[in-house]
Amino acid sequence: MRQPRESSEIAAEQGRERRASLTLTCQVRQGTRAWKQAQLEDISPHGFRISRFPDCSPQLPLRIRIPGLELLSANVRWQKGGAVGCEFSAPLHVAVFEHLVRRAMSR
Numbered sequence: 001m002r003q004p005r006e007s008s009e010i011a012a013e014q015g016r017e018r019r020a021s022l023t024l025t026c027q028v029r030q031g032t033r034a035w036k037q038a039q040l041e042d043i044s045p046h047g048f049r050i051s052r053f054p055d056c057s058p059q060l061p062l063r064i065r066i067p068g069l070e071l072l073s074a075n076v077r078w079q080k081g082g083a084v085g086c087e088f089s090a091p092l093h094v095a096v097f098e099h100l101v102r103r104a105m106s107r
Contacts, residue, residue, distance in 0.1 A: 018097065019044040022104035026067070028053060030060040040066065043100060045092045047074065052082040062086055068103070069096065 024040040028050065042049035048064075056062070058076040064086075065071055074086035092100075 018094075020097075020101045020104070022101060024066060024100070024104055026050075027065040029063050030057055035065070040064075043097070045088075045094060045097045047077065047085065047087040050084045050086070053084045054082040056084045061089070066100065069100075 019042065021042055022040070024043075026038055026040050027035045028038045029035045036053070038053055039051045040048050041051045056076060056079060058079060060076075062074045062076060062084075063071055064074060073089040075089065076084055077087050078085040
């Protein structure tokens with residue numbers, strides 16, 4: 001007989017299903033600093049990973065411009081080496097997420 005799963009297990013599984021490895025060139029900035037070009041390499045409706053953003057300040061919100069989308073806000077959640085993991089201030093709508101993934105995969 002199959003054991004019922006905890007809601008946290010189900011949420012974690014759904015989060016994994018909606019994560020995509022891709023490469024998108026975007027622009028990021030914090031505060032009043034200049035915009036910098038960055039490589040977005042992993043995205044989910046809730047967040048993303050930038051491969052290299054060495055002078056990132058984890059205390060400051062981050063703004064990101066992904067081509068074809070409005071300006072988005074995010075908070076830095078982790079840093080490892082030069083990579084940065086961020087959580088969107090408001091999750092992406094599933095249709096927007098799927099559009100980004102389709103567009104990146106068609107290149």
